[in-house]
Amino acid sequence: MSNTQQALEPQTITLCGLSDLIPNSGICAEVDGQQIALFYLPSETPQVYAIGNWDPIGKANVLARGIVGDIDGRLVVASPLYKQHFDLLTGECLEDDQVSVAAFSVTLVADQVLLSL
């Protein structure tokens, strides 16, 4: 990658390959000590989503291990601890608007999952 390109585009990091993902389910990656829950929904557009892995209500790093689905048309993951739903695009908690988790921008490029910083 040339220097000019780096200046023009936001910095991206490769998190993992497509084969590491599990269809319709989540896995977890770590960037600078931060845990990121990564979801792969092959029949949606986009196909990958990333939010913080820390469940602020259950207080543990578990969101990647929740069940994904949709509630009122919003793509969500349900925390495996106490079942609150978090929006995969925005990180908002559907049950409590005071609570949210970070949302990250990820893309699937040439079978690689890239995180934009």
Add this chain to the structure above:
Amino acid sequence: MLKVVVVGNGMVGHHYVEQLVASEVEAQVTVIGGETRPAYDRVHLSEVFSGRSPEDLALTTRDRYIELGVEAHFGDFVASIDRENKTVTTESGKQYAYDKLVLATGSYPFVPPVKGNDLEPCLVYRTIDDLGMIQAQAKDRKVGVVVGGGLLGLECANAVKNLGLETHVVEFAPGLMGVQLDNGGSAMLRRKIEALGVQVHTSKATQVIEENSDGDTRLVMQFADGGSLETDMIVFSAGIRPYDQLARDCGLTVGERGGIEVDYHCKTSDSDIFAIGECALFGGRIFGLVAPGYRMAEAAVSQLGNDSVAFQGADMSTKLKLLGVDVGSIGDAHGKEEGSVAYTFSDERIDVYKRLIVSADGKKLLGAVLVGDCSDYDTLLQYFLNGIDLPADPQTLILPYNAGDAPALGAAALPATATICSCHNVSKGDIVAAMDGGACSLADVKSETAASTGCGGCAALLKNIVDDEMAARGLEVNKAMCEHFNFTRQEMFHLIKVGSIKTFEELLEKHGTGRGCEICKPTAGSILASLWNDYILEEKHVGLQDTNDNFLANMQKNGTYSVVPRIPGGEITPDKLIVLGQVAKKYSLYTKITGGQRVDLFGARVQHLPAIWEELIEAGFETGHAYGKALRTVKSCVGSTWCRYGVQDSVAMALYVENRYKGLRSPHKLKSAVSGCTRECAEAQSKDFGVIATENGWNLFVCGNGGMKPRHADLFATDLDDETLIKYIDRFLMFYVNTADRLQRTSVWMDNLEGGLDYLKQVVIEDSLGIAAELEEQMNNVVGTYQCEWKTTVEDPEKLKRFRQFVNSEAEDRDIIFVEERGQPRPATEEEREQILAKSA
């Protein structure tokens, strides 16, 4: 304080005490019971012969009375009443003073004054002690005679028959159950009972009973007509007589043929003395059923407080099963009312007899007799009790109908005052009020009003009313499990099965909307697993499972998992026990012995799970399915191998049962236990299915549970051999898996089955739906395709990928922090964790 003395601690006396304690009346209560034990459920006395223990029948205990502040004395009869000084004196000489005295002395069995009626094995059938004697006398004997062909006599005959004796019923009158049945009904009942092998002798007057000096048997009965009958034992059950001697002796008014006379308030001729239950005579009648006795107790209690309730007599209609035959009698069964007309239906092929007695104008139901089929009883009783106008052709009410056009009486037609549950005196109005108060399901209404928690006879009617009310409230019970599927679990089960659907995507496409959620996905996952028993971590199923199912372990509060290897029947070798310890030590796991006789290991990090399991599998362990809605544990006691009381090898049976059903996915978790004798050390009666050994085999109990709402299991079948036991459990479990709703435990499932326990018995034992073979096959299929999910997982590197903490690093989750307590690790509290993280930063 007001001193109230209650004489007699039978069902009614006990009810009085309960009602009094619960009322606003301040009273100091003393109970004097003649029997050695506190009140018990006499109505279900016969169940002791089919496996219930006397403790199960108890309505109360000494401790309970102490808690209520009631002074209770048992095993001492009151011998006299001194009305002047207001005291009673017992046989043992104790004296008690009263302000108000309550006689609840009940009645005793009438023994006809026949010469020889006091010979050795001449018994009666009224108390738990009587049962013990009958049991003892029946041992190693061949023939038993019951004198009396009434309701109690036939119930007694059933007991004698169950004890394995050749059973005879001797009745003085020309027919059986002459009080409740007309001649036609009585004749049909006789046919049915004789077909069961009980010999019935009617119009027989016993003249003398003699010892049999030269025959095989112990006694001979000589009849007035010259005939005779040899027997080993005689049980008299020829009617009851009120215990009214006490009242006579102190000058209270008693009826010509016995019974202490009372008024609407259950007061005797002395206004400080009440009489209630079977010793009381009201309007010239004795009420020999428990429900009227309860009403009397309530009326008597109310006299001590502000609002006075009157006892106004009671309906004596009855529905019961005698020797397995359904019998029902309503109102004027004999058509004594002038001008009444009768409709009779009889089908001798299937031995069913039904008769309606209708008023002269054809508008009102006056009485009914049902033998062999009581399905119309509830409806008829409501017509009778509420004076509802009959349809133009009343005979349609008893004629066989084609399914679909049953002339069921609409629940809406019943007035608010209609009694729905007579055991607990719950009217339609009470049910509606409970629903107004927020009860919105059958189960809610049951726990709110106690309706249908007694004999259970009102279950179907109660369900009708609840359904009807729901509909009326526009509360059309929302059956949809979530926004993606407009179905119940049972309906989803059928869709998947009938459509041979193999994946969630297919199901969603054909029958759902959206993408699914954490409610419908695991439900579908569980159904797919119970039907096709695929390995649940097949890629296509992974997204459907709860984290617990996905990682084959239970997630704990800090995101770590528990590891629960199967220890069938709680039996474990020392070597395996050592391995558990070693593994726990190596991975710093917290260990605990659980209520299900297993050892759970807590605090495993997700990335360690495969290695932990590899070591456990190496040592011969299998997954315990603690993470799944599946069969959990089958507890057992040590049974006949070690225990001096054991009559069967409960451990071997528990092992067999656990190994057979392990891995079965179900609507909710399933638990079981096997006890080696009726002492029940394994607590099988608190399980979804429990097995208790008997001398002759196994008794099966179903639909119990511990947990939030504990429920005693119901006795389902008795003295089964191994093969039949397993067959019934197969059918029972598969029927549950096929028809229960999501997260519905067996108890709630059964409560919601129309017809409840009886219906379940019909389906499982009598195969009334013709599905037994299919259920068994389904089960065999599940058993045959069992695999230990952990074994399959650790053998497949692809699957193991999912157990990485991070896809892109080997680091550990630094937020999982343990501290030590009592020599073991435990999750740090939030505070502790922050402190530790701050220090290390």
